[in-house]
Amino acid sequence: MSVVSSSGSTTSGTAVTSATVALDTDALVEAAVAVRTAAADTIELKVTEAETIVSAYQELEALLLTLSEAADALRNPGSSTESDAFEERAVTLTASGTAEATDIMGASVGANAEIASYSIVIEQVATVHKIASDDQASRSDELGLTGTISLSAGDNTAVSIDITSDMTLDEIAAAINYETDNTGVKASVLKLDDESYLLVLTGSETNETIALSDSSGDVLETLGLITAAGEIGNELQSAQPAILTVDGISVTRSSNEIDDLIDEVTLYLYSGDEDTTITLDVGADLAGINTAIETFVEAYNAVRDFILTQQETNSDGEAADDAVLFGDALVRSLSNDLSSLLAEMTDDGATLAGIGITLDTDNKLVIDSSTLADALSSDLEAIEKLFRFSAETSSSELSVIDNGSTGDSVDFTLDIVVDADGNIASASVGGDDSLFTITGSRIEGAEGTAYEGIVFAYIGAESASVDVSITRGLAQKLSDTITDYAGTYSGDSDSRITELVDSLNDSITDMETEISNIQQRTEDYREWLTEYYAKIEAQINTASRLREQLAILLDDSDD
Numbered sequence: 001m002s003v004v005s006s007s008g009s010t011t012s013g014t015a016v017t018s019a020t021v022a023l024d025t026d027a028l029v030e031a032a033v034a035v036r037t038a039a040a041d042t043i044e045l046k047v048t049e050a051e052t053i054v055s056a057y058q059e060l061e062a063l064l065l066t067l068s069e070a071a072d073a074l075r076n077p078g079s080s081t082e083s084d085a086f087e088e089r090a091v092t093l094t095a096s097g098t099a100e101a102t103d104i105m106g107a108s109v110g111a112n113a114e115i116a117s118y119s120i121v122i123e124q125v126a127t128v129h130k131i132a133s134d135d136q137a138s139r140s141d142e143l144g145l146t147g148t149i150s151l152s153a154g155d156n157t158a159v160s161i162d163i164t165s166d167m168t169l170d171e172i173a174a175a176i177n178y179e180t181d182n183t184g185v186k187a188s189v190l191k192l193d194d195e196s197y198l199l200v201l202t203g204s205e206t207n208e209t210i211a212l213s214d215s216s217g218d219v220l221e222t223l224g225l226i227t228a229a230g231e232i233g234n235e236l237q238s239a240q241p242a243i244l245t246v247d248g249i250s251v252t253r254s255s256n257e258i259d260d261l262i263d264e265v266t267l268y269l270y271s272g273d274e275d276t277t278i279t280l281d282v283g284a285d286l287a288g289i290n291t292a293i294e295t296f297v298e299a300y301n302a303v304r305d306f307i308l309t310q311q312e313t314n315s316d317g318e319a320a321d322d323a324v325l326f327g328d329a330l331v332r333s334l335s336n337d338l339s340s341l342l343a344e345m346t347d348d349g350a351t352l353a354g355i356g357i358t359l360d361t362d363n364k365l366v367i368d369s370s371t372l373a374d375a376l377s378s379d380l381e382a383i384e385k386l387f388r389f390s391a392e393t394s395s396s397e398l399s400v401i402d403n404g405s406t407g408d409s410v411d412f413t414l415d416i417v418v419d420a421d422g423n424i425a426s427a428s429v430g431g432d433d434s435l436f437t438i439t440g441s442r443i444e445g446a447e448g449t450a451y452e453g454i455v456f457a458y459i460g461a462e463s464a465s466v467d468v469s470i471t472r473g474l475a476q477k478l479s480d481t482i483t484d485y486a487g488t489y490s491g492d493s494d495s496r497i498t499e500l501v502d503s504l505n506d507s508i509t510d511m512e513t514e515i516s517n518i519q520q521r522t523e524d525y526r527e528w529l530t531e532y533y534a535k536i537e538a539q540i541n542t543a544s545r546l547r548e549q550l551a552i553l554l555d556d557s558d559d
Contacts, residue, residue, distance in 0.1 A: 025533040033526050040518040047511050054504050056324040061497045063306055064486035067299040068479050073292045074387040075475035085292035086384050089113045090285040096277040106268035109282055113264030118280045122244045124272040126206035126256045129239035133199040134224025139169040139189050147217015153184035154208030163219045207241045207254035242269050286376045297365045304364045307335050337481050389476040394467040402455035409471045418463045
């Protein structure tokens with residue numbers, strides 16, 4: 001702090017008195033600057049408030065995109081890269097008699113496998129070829145065998161392996177295993193007791209016979225793996241294929257893992273049992289659908305919790321601290337749209353309540369697990385209609401390849417005109433060909449129409465009138481609604497929330513620029529004011545010195 005003192009002198013007779021005045025220039029500067037910075041502080045509060053609102057919108061956006069993803073699993077998204085719970089398949093195995101089906105075989109199933117049932121009898125499983133040597137007294141003593149052996153299995157190329165006299169049984173096994181990738185033959189040493197060991201050769205793949213011979217020397221013959229005639233010495237297990245019957249048809253495969261017999265189904269054979277029939281049923285993955293519905297409910301309730309938080313008030317009726325978007329038009333609109341969607345029904349009257357999903361007092365979804373399980377088992381088709389997008393056409397030559405993102409369920413007749421060259425000339429509904437655009441074999445609904453985003457593929461060679469029925473279920477409509485509010489989780493940015501956030505961020509940028517300008521002007525003012533008071537201080541100091549000199553002169557005159 002800079003303090004300047006000035007002395008004021010008065011005389012009365014010969015007495016001189018002096019008064020001192022202190023000037024706190026630092027305090028004067030800060031007080032003046034504070035007046036200027038108050039405007040910046042006010043704007044800073046507005047920036048903080050705007051950033052809080054942006055954060056709230058972004059939280060809502062994330063919750064909506066999670067809900068959209070959950071809805072996509074139930075809506076028939078129309079893309080091979082997105083999951084569809086209703087297209088996923090599950091497999092069950094049951095066995096005749098007392099045997100456990102899973103002890104005999106296993107199975108896995110891919111999405112879109114045909115729903116069907118198969119009767120399977122496994123006569124024998126595929127096995128690998130196994131050959132053993134005669135008993136050997138040690139695994140670690142040098143065998144004194146010299147020569148070259150040749151090994152291969154199945155269609156693998158035979159490989160020559162050199163054996164030297166200083167090699168042990170373990171070392172011969174290691175030499176064979178070094179070439180396994182090329183020969184298809186593995187080696188191991190089996191201990192029978194402390195003085196009895198076997199060298200065991202095993203094929204890498206089932207149903208592949210091991211071929212072995214002594215190219216030079218008699219290593220294999222001495223070990224007992226082959227006879228003097230070159231035949232296998234001790235065969236522990238022959239190589240054989242898997243043999244089974246499927247719906248009475250005999251099937252042979254080289255492997256116990258069979259993925260080319262039934263489309264999208266892989267069989268795993270464990271043991272042969274001619275007396276047991278395994279029934280393999282491929283059906284909808286009800287457990288997966290149940291999980292998808294539970295995920296959907298959880299995601300919806302998370303959005304509802306957010307909306308409820310924005311509606312909270314304190315005891316005085318004012319918005320609660322966490323209600324950042326209290327009274328927000330977008331939140332209110334979203335709440336109304338979601339509530340309306342949940343009340344909608346399919347044409348046959350299926351509702352969420354009908355499958356065990358109801359609303360509590362906070363308009364959050366509650367699942368009755370028992371009712372949902374019964375509905376999945378007894379009327380899966382109705383549940384699909386409730387949630388999914390579906391399109392049916394009266395001609396196999398017209399298919400829907402994209403379901404669009406807007407519109408309601410609709411039935412119409414699509415009139416397709418094919419010209420003399422076999423090209424699609426136009427497509428119309430009720431004579432209006434402006435409703436669709438044509439690109440090659442693609443017929444796409446025009447923007448702003450009830451058919452927007454729907455894409456058909458027509459492979460017919462002649463003109464045709466095709467009846468089309470499009471149903472947009474709850475999950476489809478919900479996904480469409482969320483796209484309007486929050487875009488998509490794949491990155492689309494054209495949404496209402498994005499527009500609001502972008503606008504707020506622009507305002508924040510402008511306010512931060514204004515704050516920066518105010519701060520710069522204030523600093524300039526601080527510098528000017530500091531210099532100004534410095535001049536005043538200098539003048540006061542000069543005046544003070546003059547007063548002091550005057551006082552001295554007065555004192556001298558009195559003397």
